[in-house]
Amino acid sequence: MKRRLIPRLAGVLLWLLLTGNGILGGLQPERAVPGGEPPLSIRRAQAAPFWDAWLRSPATPLAFNELYSGASSLGLELSPKLKSLEGKRVVMTGFMAPPLKPTLAFFVLTQTPMAICPFCSSDADWPSNIILVKLSQPVDSLPFDQPIAVTGMLELGTQVDSETGFVSLVRIQADTVERAD
Amino acid sequence: MTNRILALIKARSAKTVAAFMALTFLLSTPCFAYTLPAASPITVLPIDHAKFLAGQKFDFLVEVHDAVSANITVTVNGTAAEQYFGKTAAVKLDKSLASYRIDNVAFKNAGTLEIAVRAATADGPATRAVRYEVVNNVAPKRAKNVILFIGDGMSLQARQMARILSKGITEGRYNDLLEMEKMSNTAIITTSGYDSLVTDSANSASAYATGHKSVVNAMGVYADSTPDPFDDPKVENIVELAKRTRGMATGIVSTANITDATPAAMVAHTRRRSELNTIAASMLDARHRPDVILGGGAQQFLPMATPGSKRKDNRNLIEEFKALGYSFSGSRSELLSTPLAATKLLGLYNLDNMNVYLDREVLKNPTVLGGFDDQPNLMSMTGKAINTLSKNPNGFFLMVEGASIDKQLHVLDWQRATYDTIELDKAIGVAKEFARKNGDTMIIVVADHAHGASITGTYHERDGKTGREAVRIYADSVYPTFEDRDGDGFPDNPDPDVTLAVQFANHPDFNASYRLQQQPTVPAIMANGKAVANPQTQGEFQPGNIPASDPSEVHAADDIILNAQGPGSEYFNGVMDNTEVFFAMARALGLDGKRGLK
Numbered sequence A: 001m002k003r004r005l006i007p008r009l010a011g012v013l014l015w016l017l018l019t020g021n022g023i024l025g026g027l028q029p030e031r032a033v034p035g036g037e038p039p040l041s042i043r044r045a046q047a048a049p050f051w052d053a054w055l056r057s058p059a060t061p062l063a064f065n066e067l068y069s070g071a072s073s074l075g076l077e078l079s080p081k082l083k084s085l086e087g088k089r090v091v092m093t094g095f096m097a098p099p100l101k102p103t104l105a106f107f108v109l110t111q112t113p114m115a116i117c118p119f120c121s122s123d124a125d126w127p128s129n130i131i132l133v134k135l136s137q138p139v140d141s142l143p144f145d146q147p148i149a150v151t152g153m154l155e156l157g158t159q160v161d162s163e164t165g166f167v168s169l170v171r172i173q174a175d176t177v178e179r180a181d
Numbered sequence B: 001m002t003n004r005i006l007a008l009i010k011a012r013s014a015k016t017v018a019a020f021m022a023l024t025f026l027l028s029t030p031c032f033a034y035t036l037p038a039a040s041p042i043t044v045l046p047i048d049h050a051k052f053l054a055g056q057k058f059d060f061l062v063e064v065h066d067a068v069s070a071n072i073t074v075t076v077n078g079t080a081a082e083q084y085f086g087k088t089a090a091v092k093l094d095k096s097l098a099s100y101r102i103d104n105v106a107f108k109n110a111g112t113l114e115i116a117v118r119a120a121t122a123d124g125p126a127t128r129a130v131r132y133e134v135v136n137n138v139a140p141k142r143a144k145n146v147i148l149f150i151g152d153g154m155s156l157q158a159r160q161m162a163r164i165l166s167k168g169i170t171e172g173r174y175n176d177l178l179e180m181e182k183m184s185n186t187a188i189i190t191t192s193g194y195d196s197l198v199t200d201s202a203n204s205a206s207a208y209a210t211g212h213k214s215v216v217n218a219m220g221v222y223a224d225s226t227p228d229p230f231d232d233p234k235v236e237n238i239v240e241l242a243k244r245t246r247g248m249a250t251g252i253v254s255t256a257n258i259t260d261a262t263p264a265a266m267v268a269h270t271r272r273r274s275e276l277n278t279i280a281a282s283m284l285d286a287r288h289r290p291d292v293i294l295g296g297g298a299q300q301f302l303p304m305a306t307p308g309s310k311r312k313d314n315r316n317l318i319e320e321f322k323a324l325g326y327s328f329s330g331s332r333s334e335l336l337s338t339p340l341a342a343t344k345l346l347g348l349y350n351l352d353n354m355n356v357y358l359d360r361e362v363l364k365n366p367t368v369l370g371g372f373d374d375q376p377n378l379m380s381m382t383g384k385a386i387n388t389l390s391k392n393p394n395g396f397f398l399m400v401e402g403a404s405i406d407k408q409l410h411v412l413d414w415q416r417a418t419y420d421t422i423e424l425d426k427a428i429g430v431a432k433e434f435a436r437k438n439g440d441t442m443i444i445v446v447a448d449h450a451h452g453a454s455i456t457g458t459y460h461e462r463d464g465k466t467g468r469e470a471v472r473i474y475a476d477s478v479y480p481t482f483e484d485r486d487g488d489g490f491p492d493n494p495d496p497d498v499t500l501a502v503q504f505a506n507h508p509d510f511n512a513s514y515r516l517q518q519q520p521t522v523p524a525i526m527a528n529g530k531a532v533a534n535p536q537t538q539g540e541f542q543p544g545n546i547p548a549s550d551p552s553e554v555h556a557a558d559d560i561i562l563n564a565q566g567p568g569s570e571y572f573n574g575v576m577d578n579t580e581v582f583f584a585m586a587r588a589l590g591l592d593g594k595r596g597l598k
């Protein structure tokens, strides 16, 4: 009981202090966003702290069809543009796939709206060109059926989520998620 | 009612005596009655009425719920099970679940068996008896090879759509029949698993591969009550039997991920079909390692560090297969240039499922193909598989799956499904050509379950009507205007002026356009736990008629059709259970499960 409570309290405190900065991703609360918080679709860049110069740097637009420059049965080839943006701020537009669990601190951004069939599919059935969007706060109530724009720092390289075992290759540590119009 | 009929008959003259006698006979015949199975704290796996090939290996498991001790008595035809099988049982009591398990056993002789179980439960002593049947039938003329074609989700109506589009219909008569419809034997196949009326592809393919029913999402196993997806009691499958008892060559070919349920069920054993990493690695196991593996799904064979991989370890299964002497091909051109002498093939033509025929060979939209613009078709995969496997003098077993018939019907895309049915039919033509020259091959064509798609008429907007008002029924259902002028078996235009009206019995909320979607599009998406019509689609809104938890059209429990030809195909006739496909194959090949048994 104690072990769960302390990081949660610490997380909420830090969130209040730092308005949910992603750098402190290791100390996130485990549960859904506290009540009363504005829905994420209108939650903006969360008041960039002064030490985060990169946050104010303009985001480079990145499209799904720009991720890979080649594909074969032996793997995908990351495009020069994708590689050049590693560690930089990007903005991508896509659809939020329904999360595996409603309380996860990440979601999957897909090129087209997704329908994962509970009987015929598993998390292994995601298309290859998905983006894992990491959030400083777990989210609920995001629109799945409307295009959304995700802005944040681009991360590359295979990573396995310790809680879900979800494998990702391209990630965005999001500072802004909003409706794309 | 009966009295009135009798009175009527009596009132008639003597000429009704014969009819009267016939009726008396009918009335004296005992009526068929049935009851629900009684609930029991004892589960016996394999289940009651399971049927085995003599010598077919399996794991035997008894589970006792609400048990108070691990004291379980099991007899086989009156003999203690440990003595009967010549093996010691592993007996366990875990909380209130007691189990009694003997792995890797077989019934050596044909006949019926009665298994009797006694155990102690919280409610007092409990007993359970189940019956098994063991067969070892051999066809009068044996087949050297068996080729099993599975059209995933290829319901009767899916076949008819393919017949209309591929062959055409003139004044009510079809210009020709499909290859699969020109075979000597036909049967109606029932598809349910032992847990539920509606099956999935793992469960149904498992019935073909093992002769045993299973449960949704499972293959090559009976489902025990523990959550571990790899500890369930196994049953030996056709690939293992063909290899173990006769050293036959074996192959699996699919347009899906090769780790997808249907091809996987030919070799693997797991309660959960989504364990794709393990299923892929399991294909290396010598007991059921197919000589030919062709399909999509390289993502399960590449090490985790490779972009595009879906493995959670750093094994490179492609390299492991190569080390075992497999020729690897990753594209159509590589497949076609495989050395003629190769006897082992691994071909993976996409990271994921292969694209469907319409996208791969007709529309060729680069966005849809995502760089995979040199994928082979099912005809060349089937031809290459047959050429390679037929080098084995002991014969071969080959399973070829048209996988995306199902996948496209799930997304209500009957046009893409139909092109893939036609592709499967042309692959069947390749196999029939081999069988015609060799005369020693049984070919089976069967679906694994149905879909709720129905041809309700035709559709056109010639008079300006659209949507449901443009669905032409009865006399208004003028013939569709598909044509195949180049004679390749596929209609030249997938979306002509007058097309079919295909409507679905079991669909989510969606927007019906009736027309071809230029790109594959899902009909519904999940939003806050509920399937809603895909907002990126246009058309007439149709409210879903299945639970909103499922965003796709779903399988139907409808019976399906099987066609067969060649030695042993005489077995197929009338209405048959899906497990009989396995027994027909074993009988045609004359497989003797006892050979190679310790």
Ligand SMILES: [Zn+2]
Residues within 6 Å of the ligand: A120, B153, B201, B406, B407, B410, B555
């Ligand atoms: Zn399906």
